[in-house]
Amino acid sequence: TTLTANIAGFEFDDILLNAAGVYCMTTEELDQVLTAPGAGSLVTKSATPSFRAGNPAPRFTKMPLGSINSMGLPNNGLDYYLDYVITKQAVKPLFLSIAGLTKTDNLAMLHQIQASNFNGLVELNLSCPNVPGKPQTAYDFDATRAILTEVFQFYTKPLGVKLPPYFDIVHFDMVAAVLNDFPLAFVNTINSIGNALAIDPETDSVMIAPKGGFGGIGGEIVKPTALANVRALRLRLNPAIKIIGTGGVQTGRDVYEHILCGADLVSVGTNLAFEGPAIFDRLKTELLAEMAKKGYRSLADFRGNLQTL
Numbered sequence: 001t002t003l004t005a006n007i008a009g010f011e012f013d014d015i016l017l018n019a020a021g022v023y024c025m026t027t028e029e030l031d032q033v034l035t036a037p038g039a040g041s042l043v044t045k046s047a048t049p050s051f052r053a054g055n056p057a058p059r060f061t062k063m064p065l066g067s068i069n070s071m072g073l074p075n076n077g078l079d080y081y082l083d084y085v086i087t088k089q090a091v092k093p094l095f096l097s098i099a100g101l102t103k104t105d106n107l108a109m110l111h112q113i114q115a116s117n118f119n120g121l122v123e124l125n126l127s128c129p130n131v132p133g134k135p136q137t138a139y140d141f142d143a144t145r146a147i148l149t150e151v152f153q154f155y156t157k158p159l160g161v162k163l164p165p166y167f168d169i170v171h172f173d174m175v176a177a178v179l180n181d182f183p184l185a186f187v188n189t190i191n192s193i194g195n196a197l198a199i200d201p202e203t204d205s206v207m208i209a210p211k212g213g214f215g216g217i218g219g220e221i222v223k224p225t226a227l228a229n230v231r232a233l234r235l236r237l238n239p240a241i242k243i244i245g246t247g248g249v250q251t252g253r254d255v256y257e258h259i260l261c262g263a264d265l266v267s268v269g270t271n272l273a274f275e276g277p278a279i280f281d282r283l284k285t286e287l288l289a290e291m292a293k294k295g296y297r298s299l300a301d302f303r304g305n306l307q308t309l
């Protein structure tokens with residue numbers, strides 16, 4: 001049985017990786033994912049041009065059926081992660097995530113990466129903010145088209161985008177219509193479901209300090225939305241644009257369902273944070289068992305084969 005995938009000519013011989021933001025802040029964490037059995041790649045914490053401390057703690061916490069976070073983009077700056085992926089890219093194909101707070105920052109970072117010795121894949125986090133008073137970039141389809149137009153004027157290395165979840169069928173149509181106009185290597189869907197609220201029953205208070213307790217949620221609770229976004233985009237996007245499925249993965253069956261919806265790679269956030277990198281080998285074992293039960297010998301045997309009634 002083989003668990004392989006190909007994105008932009010890169011062969012992955014395991015299809016699991018971390019979700020950006022989880023287990024990827026420091027080189028120590030990144031090395032643990034890099035060497036974890038069952039993990040076929042890794043992605044770095046979304047980088048800004050220079051170091052950011054991020055929001056005051058508590059800013060990530062467990063809650064029933066998942067997690068809630070408002071980290072505020074804490075990261076060690078682009079150079080730190082660019083150095084890491086350049087040093088390690090011979091081991092396996094790697095993803096470098098960027099999330100500029102302005103379009104100027106994103107373009108500057110991409111110029112630096114274009115000129116660098118990094119030959120892996122860039123994940124442009126489109127949950128990054130847009131101009132104040134407007135929604136995040138990925139919820140502003142004109143802004144999404146504008147930044148991708150500027151990026152592809154000069155950026156020639158493999159690039160994909162990280163998307164927040166959409167909840168309206170017309171939004172699936174609209175975002176796919178934008179993305180299909182660009183030579184994207186992949187789309188990673190979903191990012192956390194934004195601006196949720198969790199309450200501590202002991203104290204009747206919110207659970208995280210930033211933003212009055214509002215934060216992005218991940219984990220088991222988001223799986224139905226994650227699967228819907230993978231499926232909706234698979235049905236709409238050019239087949240050349242591969243899909244990384246993210247959201248709600250805690251068992252091999254969850255990985256299997258992301259693939260059934262059309263995912264090529266599957267990433268783990270919340271449950272990786274709770275369980276640690278040993279989760280990758282557990283998920284791989286459970287996925288292989290699920291495939292054996294169904295008589296599948298490769299992911300191509302069932303990728304995208306979700307049945308409708």
Ligand SMILES: CC(C)(C)CCc1c(C(=O)O)[nH]c(=O)[nH]c1=O
Nearest residue numbers: 070071072073127128129192216
């Ligand atoms: C939400 C942003 C801070 C604009 C981007 C970074 C990010 C964060 C974060 O650093 O707060 N958390 C998430 O769940 N997803 C993200 O993409």
